[in-house]
Amino acid sequence: MPKKIEPVPPPATKGERTRAAIVDAALKLFHKHGYDGTTMREIANAAGVSLGNAYYYFESKEHLIQAFYERTHLEHLVACERVLAREKKLEGRLRGVLLAKIDTAEPYHRISGILFKTAADPKSPLNPFSPASEPVRREATDLMRRVVEESSNKIPTDLREKLPELLWLYEMSVILFWIHDESKGRARTRKLIERTVEMLAKLVMVAGLPLMKPLRSSALSLVDELKHDALPPGG
Amino acid sequence: MPKKIEPVPPPATKGERTRAAIVDAALKLFHKHGYDGTTMREIANAAGVSLGNAYYYFESKEHLIQAFYERTHLEHLVACERVLAREKKLEGRLRGVLLAKIDTAEPYHRISGILFKTAADPKSPLNPFSPASEPVRREATDLMRRVVEESSNKIPTDLREKLPELLWLYEMSVILFWIHDESKGRARTRKLIERTVEMLAKLVMVAGLPLMKPLRSSALSLVDELKHDALPPGG
DNA sequence: GTCTATAACCGGATAGAC
């Protein structure tokens, strides 16, 4: 189950090589001894650089996490291409994207706990709701937009517009669950995905019924309002 | 907006007094300089004990947070009594309980970020899903059980049974939102509560319709299954 | 100006004496 962690391919300038060496060393050590069980001194050592040098490239130990995050996101995107090419209905697309997420992230399950720990701190730039995370958030919702927009389902347009963001929130919840999931093969998370995706698909269909219109509108307008005054003009 | 933090009343044995002094000092300092801005040495100092002694009473700095958590929970319970005596319908009861939560927690808003930070760590005993948190979780769901069971609404019995746990999850989400809310008077959280409570009430009513039966059942059985194999026999 | 290294500093945590 724990796949190997592959060193990333092409170094370029000297600096880039050093940087990559540090990330590789860090990921390997994190994998072996966990985040707290790995010291910056060990990472520097394994990468063949001095402690101070490691800090030249990475502001802090936590910033090494961001590097790991970028890697998994890329791997996820790649894995999603096949899924999105294959699946045409919302349910299949969503299920595939989520399963791809937990599969590509599997080698990093241990580390991910720490990621979420720091990510949950409102002050941390790694926090997914922070302005600093805008690019990452954008990429993730863009993926969900593809899940929705190219799907063949009939979805009320007002809902269709907001769905990518709502699905991103849903994805975050699934990940949170996954982090706490110690079951064999992440069976519990798989079950959660299977069943909630099914329910969401049903829900989206039901949401189109005339009866549901008021509930749907108030839900969607709430999302709008909250998003609108989330960040004052400049943030 | 930032109310005073009251020292807790009655000391008893010497140990209890020392313990209380440490908690009081910690809460005051956290409030003034934030969690990271406060050192254990300062806390010990302010409490008039040595550093080592502080660690005799509290395993770690994080464990001081649990003390704070217990305090706010008690204050919340007290505030809820009036609400539950007054409100008879689900919507009013739920709204009142949530507003009481963010009002009583207001003086601790700054610290709460850290609470959630550690809470998101699967390894932390402070994590609300951990076995160690069972008592706290129990108390919180019990409160929600009162919200539901003594409410005058008609609710399908299968849903009524699971609702307390679901509402607890909902409460956690609201708190997560609140932690990130820097708006004046926590206006955004208030809006979120107002609108989602309204929607939930509608949803609970709609859930009783024959049309919704399959969706409702699959949702409820999922909750059951996931809860069931959450903890293997001994955990 | 880009990169690297050494030597501190600081604060959370622990050991062990009283």
Place this chain on the structure above:
DNA sequence: GTCTATCCGGTTATAGAC
């Protein structure tokens, strides 16, 4: 139960090499 002394590791200051 309380203290003092110490460890350990993240982080910073700073000096210098390429």
